[in-house]
Amino acid sequence: YxxxxxxxxxxxxxxxxxxxxxxxxxxxxxxxxxxxxxxxxxxxxxxxxxxxxxxxxxxxxxxxxxxxxxxxxxxxxxxxxxxxxxxxxxxxxxxxxxxxxxxxxxxxxxxxxxxxxxxxxxxxxxxxxxxxNFNGTKRRFERLGTYNGAVIFDDYAHHPTEIQTTLEGARRSYPGRRIRAVFQPHTFSRTEKLLYEFSEAFAEADEVVLAEIFSSAREKKSGYSSPISSAKLADLIKEKGIKAEFFPTLEEISSYLNNTLTEDDLVITLGAGDVYKVGLILVS
Structure with a gap:
């Protein structure tokens, strides 16, 4: 090229x-x-x-x-x-x-x-x-709707810098909201290599809800295995003084948020996999 x-x-x-x-x-x-x-x-x-x-x-x-x-x-x-x-x-x-x-x-x-x-x-x-006249792109701080007064966003961010920058933007635009970040790490290789950077990326979030790592087609085909897990990342985030939860499935995350959302919340799903489905479930 x-x-x-x-x-x-x-x-x-x-x-x-x-x-x-x-x-x-x-x-x-x-x-x-x-x-x-x-x-x-x-x-x-x-x-x-x-x-x-x-x-x-x-x-x-x-x-x-x-x-x-x-x-x-x-x-x-x-x-x-x-x-x-x-x-x-x-x-x-x-x-x-x-x-x-x-x-x-x-x-x-x-x-x-x-x-x-x-x-x-x-x-x-x-x-x-x-x-x-530019109104944004799909899956880039895309407003999906509201649920019980909470505003729901989705973003494709799956690298530590992208996550940090997106959350900083959310904090500047909605300073009075409780920011609840729902993150689905994308690929075991990226999560393993940048684990520390990921644990540092959520400083602007009030809570981080983690889904299981979304493996790439290449990793599935090669049988790639890693000792790293979303549960481990949740523990590292907790060490930074930020509330963090891990749920194995998107259905469990949706249920948890459905039962705990308040009108002052801002929920943002983050990741390159199918984590956006959580937001769609909430607004529907």
């Missing part, structure tokens, strides 16, 4: 069944960036720790919340309808953008999109108008 333009949001170890370590991941990104033509664009997150390790012939533009970023956000405001902020392009205020999605990660994604489209020559007002 040889792209003409490339956006790099962040670079972390994931898919440990393929990449052996972070250096292996960085090598893959470097190989891809090296393929960019001179007339192309590399859009990269300013605060990425390994940003300067990526070399390319293309023009480099940074985005982020740092004052050093070429494209950045300023005067950020969050609420339960989304967020709004000033878009600063190379020191000039392009305008104020209101997004129908919330969270720091969505702001960064918007800035990345602004950076590339701006470099491609689109007018600023056209870019902002298009983003203001």
């Amino acid at each position: 040889s792209p003409e333009h490339l956006i790099i949001t962040n670079m972390e170890l994931d898919h440990p069944d393929y990449f052996k370590d972070l250096s292996d991941v960085l090598a893959a990104f470097s190989e891809l960036a090296a393929k960019l033509p001179e007339h192309g664009n590399l859009i990269i997150w300013q605060e990425e720790p390994n940003r300067t390790n990526i070399k390319t012939k293309a023009r480099i533009t940074t985005f982020g919340l740092s004052s050093e970023a070429d494209i950045r956000a300023d005067n950020i405001n969050y609420d339960n309808m989304g967020c709004d902020f000033d878009v600063i392009v190379e020191g000039q205020n392009l305008g104020r953008l209101s997004l129908a999605v919330s969270g720091r990660h969505n702001i960064l994604d918007a800035l990345a999109a602004i950076a590339l489209t701006y470099r491609l020559g689109l007018p600023g007002d056209t870019i902002l108008e298009a983003l203001q």
Whole structure:
């Protein structure tokens, strides 16, 4: 694959069944960036720790919340309808953008999109108008509905950083709610490799409800076995002072939440498997 333009949001170890370590991941990104033509664009997150390790012939533009970023956000405001902020392009205020999605990660994604489209020559007002009409994507902090006053969300997050970022966004948008995260770890290899990082990812949750690990087709086919379990992860989360429960089945989780939900709760299902079914059961 040889792209003409490339956006790099962040670079972390994931898919440990393929990449052996972070250096292996960085090598893959470097190989891809090296393929960019001179007339192309590399859009990269300013605060990425390994940003300067990526070399390319293309023009480099940074985005982020740092004052050093070429494209950045300023005067950020969050609420339960989304967020709004000033878009600063190379020191000039392009305008104020209101997004129908919330969270720091969505702001960064918007800035990345602004950076590339701006470099491609689109007018600023056209870019902002298009983003203001964006209502989010399925399984990304997707509001499923309400149940007994509790609001139910679903998100595809299955990496520690994704989980942390999603929960931070939920906390900013709904500061008065009790956040109950329902997490289904995805693959034994990822859970084993990043177990400590997963245990640290739920700082913004008031309670974590864990489902059994969702094994990949590759793991099932190879007979992959691991000493790691969701029950073990629940114990590690408890050690952080956060309430954590483990239930072997999604039906048991749905029943537990059905019996304990209050009108001040925010439930968010997290994972790349079928954990979203819990939210669908509750709102139905």
